[in-house]
Structures are given as structure tokens and as C-alpha cells.
Amino acid sequence: GAGVSQSPRYKVAKRGQDVALRCDPISGHVSLFWYQQALGQGPEFLTYFQNEAQLDKSGLPSDRFFAERPEGSVSTLKIQRTQQEDSAVYLCASSLEVLGNYGYTFGSGTRLTVV
């Protein structure tokens, strides 16, 4: 596709509900990243994929967060038993290069509100 596509754009979840956020990167982009952006803050790294391999998940805040990219293209970020502190914008980014040293292209994000 022409850009990084994320869905849904907005998600309201009741506390304790599981959610799944989807990212469709630019076709052919090897690297895929998930970031979490709280209101008024910069994006915080969550996890990184190179093709289907999850090479770094050091930013995932708890074991309630899980990400996958089984075929090396579309990725899903899953949050189990959502809590209010999970409310944020979840940004997906992709990069053509393996190391992503030339900057990322971000999707529009998913705004998650946990009530």
C-alpha cells in the first residue's frame, strides 16, 4: 500500500477487555515497530520486528502485551485485560531497511481509551 495502515482508528475498551490492534506496513518494508504515545508525551518504543522475527520486545510494559507478525507483513498488537493506564495512541511504523537507520514512516495510529 501507499502508506502504513492501522486499524481501528479509535477503540474504546472496558477495563479487563482484550483488544487487538492491526498494522499493515508499506509493502516490502522489512522492519516494523510499535510505539506507545501517551497524551503530551513522545512515542515510547514497544517492540521491533525484522520480517516475521520479533528481535526486540524490551519496551512491552507487561506480559499483558503481545505482538506478532507471522508472515512478515501485517502485525497485530494484542493487549489482554486492559487497564486504564493502557489508554494511549499506539503507533506502528515501518522501514525499508533492515536497521531502520533512515527513519520510519508512521501510520495514523490507534487511539485506545480504556474506561
Next chain:
Amino acid sequence: QKEVEQNSGPLSVPEGAIASLNCTYSDRGSQSFFWYRQYSGKSPELIMSIYSNGDKEDGRFTAQLNKASQYVSLLIRDSQPSDSATYLCAGYAGNMLTFGGGTRLMVKP
């Protein structure tokens, strides 16, 4: 302490002036640096990248990098009201971009 630090602002400049945005970083392993612009409710948009010491110019934008001082800056010449946004500084190291908290820029007509 965050690895990439920015003054949150707001930085207010009159239309036509030069806006100067600054960023410091702590990881000396950072290889390259990026400036992203983020309008309210939108996703970050890459506007400048810089990989070596010195200045890099692109239109009205100039990025400056001083690795010895661990300092990155972005100058916006002839600022326009449409430049009003949050500017995010990011450093690349260890397979990821680490972002600062952003500086909010307001350009007043």
C-alpha cells in the same frame, strides 16, 4: 532521565522569524538523528535527518548536530503559522528510535 531531552515549550515565535528547537541526548552510541513534526491528533511526520556533525539544510529547515556536545537542533527560517506543531527529536541506536518528549511550537501571525 530520558535518553533524549527536549524543552516541552511552548515556544512562541512571530511569523517570519527563525524558530530554534533544541535537543540533547545521553547515548553516545546514537548513530543518527531525526526531527519529526506532529500536528495535534496526527501521527509523526519525518522532516529532517542528520548523520554527521555539522549542518544539513533542506528548504527552510536546517538541522545541526554536535556529537561532542551531544546536541541536536532544528532551525526553521521564515516561520509560518502552518509550522505550529509539536517537534519530536529522535536518536537511532540499538535498532530503535528513541524519542524526546517533543517541543510545542506556536507561530503567531
